Amino acid sequence: MKKQFFGQVGKLLPAKVPEYVELHNHPWPGVLKKIKECNLQNYSIFLHGTIVFAYFEYTGTDYQKDMELMARDLETQEWWKHTKPCFESFAFSKNEEYYADMNQIFYLS
């Protein structure tokens, strides 16, 4: 399976930016473990003002299934109870409440 590249954009609530940064300065080990189990790698989050951008690579064979596995993980669910309220909901799309998937339009290895 070829590696797949993902970019996601989100908008934080101004008052919640410090909390979101602090959470990601001390990510929970169980959450990181689950990310790896779900075949995500080289995962970065970038911040500019209230805009957050997530970049990661997927090396598995069924992204949808792996994302469902992640969503069923209890520690990840607890983590999301902290991180998701930091977002301005539906900032970029009516369908995407937090991070919105982007389209890759260029790649150079």
Add this chain to the structure above:
Amino acid sequence: MKKQFFGQVGKLLPAKVPEYVELHNHPWPGVLKKIKECNLQNYSIFLHGTIVFAYFEYTGTDYQKDMELMARDLETQEWWKHTKPCFESFAFSKNEEYYADMNQIFYLS
């Protein structure tokens, strides 16, 4: 030298989105060559609406110097004459006319 991770955000003019995508569907070989010479790798650009996000990794020893080398390349200058007018200038920062540098707040290998 450790690998450095870069994220940059920009905003396109709505009418210019198709042109920006088309340019990146057919990037100029000389521009790609110069990017590699300047020690950038694993370079992706993502689009969502008018928001663009660029991700790349820097493997050299002097980022500022390499960026100056890139800026002096004639073909790259010509390429930028096509790409830069696609942006809404100063959309995210008074100091950054096109892509604005972001801060990496999380990394998981």
